[in-house]
Amino acid sequence: MSQDVRFDLPFSTPVSEHLEYARARHLRWVWDMGLVRSRAGFDEYRSWDLPQAAARTYPYASAEDMVVLMNWFSLAFLFDDQFDAGRPDRADVIADVARELIATPLRPAGGTPRVVCPITVAWAQVWEHLSDGMSLTWQTRFAASWGRFLVAHCEEVDLAARGLAGTLGLDEYTAFRRRTVGIHHSIDAGERSRGFEVPARAMAHPLMERMRDLAADTIGFMNDIHSFERERRRGDGHNLIAVLHRERGCSWEEAAAEAYRMTTACLDEYLELEARVPRMCDELALDADERERVDKGVQAIQHWIGGNYEWALTSGRYAASKEGEVATAEQAGRGSVDDLLTV
């Protein structure tokens, strides 16, 4: 049910023409890198259709870059699912791997992970390609955005491991959600996918900072709505609908309606700020080339809001019901059929 919820977006976003070419190569890579280790895991992974997500969020990437972006999505989503509520001791292993993932963009590209498992080996390879040709300033921004996301992910896992996942109040949850959704680095990657960079002073402007935060909130809340069934199955209390239901003592329907209202409020505020971008460019006295790069930066945000939304409506990841090994795993509190944190 929840996965069908529609939002009214005032912009449409394109889909890469390289989707099918890149999908085939990507799926082979996922097997070769050991990111799926069983038939059931592979079938489940394919049902998520992450290639579509990448093709929608990075529509202008080259064919080769598109494969790498899909590869990146696979390791990020599969890592996100490695927590097992039945094994709270896994929190330490997850923290170890997360910290290795943080370290990778802080090393010269092409280095070897210190913590070796399919996820970290895959990320070292992806980062070498993803960082190629980008400035130190961009690499610094990406590394910090990515690091903030992974640190927040560890906190989420730690809370769940201690049985505290369902204890955050609404304000605390919304601040936390902005950090766990992982949108800032995803938008940063939009620059790499199209071979441009937003001028440093535009990126440092409060308007752009606020737009990025609002995009993160919008996408995080949309994701909470679309993934509600999956997260309920897994007993995951980190979901806006669950937080509202608990904090307000309201029905699930009322909580879902309030989550919808909050999401559209974020989206509306984002759109209001987007309309002020030309004024910001005037204020900063940007030249034509710089303005074009700001425009592309705004498009990168739109591609994420729109592309992620379109993908989530149909992805098997958020399907209302599951069966077989995947359902068994989810009912046991796991997000993944395969263990990807050991060699």
Next chain:
Amino acid sequence: MSQDVRFDLPFSTPVSEHLEYARARHLRWVWDMGLVRSRAGFDEYRSWDLPQAAARTYPYASAEDMVVLMNWFSLAFLFDDQFDAGRPDRADVIADVARELIATPLRPAGGTPRVVCPITVAWAQVWEHLSDGMSLTWQTRFAASWGRFLVAHCEEVDLAARGLAGTLGLDEYTAFRRRTVGIHHSIDAGERSRGFEVPARAMAHPLMERMRDLAADTIGFMNDIHSFERERRRGDGHNLIAVLHRERGCSWEEAAAEAYRMTTACLDEYLELEARVPRMCDELALDADERERVDKGVQAIQHWIGGNYEWALTSGRYAASKEGEVATAEQAGRGSVDDLLTV
């Protein structure tokens, strides 16, 4: 001998008027936080005179900020000394702590460390103060600079633990030294110490990036020369003089002379680039306020080159001979009398 080597700097750098005020408060803090745990450790720590280093590298910090900057120096230098060549298994504990130190600036300030020991607890407290009032852009830059340094530090410890410290060639060593010296984040902190920020587009300019790298090379090489006796005592092969001695098969005197020549070459190139800063400001069409912030940014680099140099000439850290517990610890391959990685 080596500690006396003089360089001819064409600028002089001031010393904070708050040195003595801050030193007294800092030394109490070091005890209270458990960063020294023995009388011998405290005597050794005091002999380093890190308060002087902070007062020279951040001469315009307020009295309260000066205490915090000294506190920061203490945890960074003491962490640097935690490796024990006699216990290669310590490399994993050091990596754990380093990764926690990397994570701290990626969390909202005021958070609790996941890995708890005197070093990480001290850093969480220092970071809360150090980040206060600084922009997201600055925090991002600092977090990445700091993270790159700590990742490189782990690599250094890993090499030593595997007995490979003395295997890097000259080119490899000089690239590595730029990462292990930890100057980029030290210069970043100069902005915090004086309450300003270098404009984002000036910081992203290749000239400023190259100046920062050359300052790191200059200071790293100077440090290798001044700390040569200490590192030889500890059996530390990561020293420019040792690398030159080995790679060129020359005498220690010749190696030291060549290290000196390389250091002055870096300094000269830095100074040449510094002279081009006004042209860069013209090119970027900076206004008067922005130019002033660029000038202060250049001064922050000078304060580090000059202040670190003046301090190293007299610091007990690099004294040619030691006795008592410190000498025993150093002869055993340790850098520190106290273990600061356990609670």
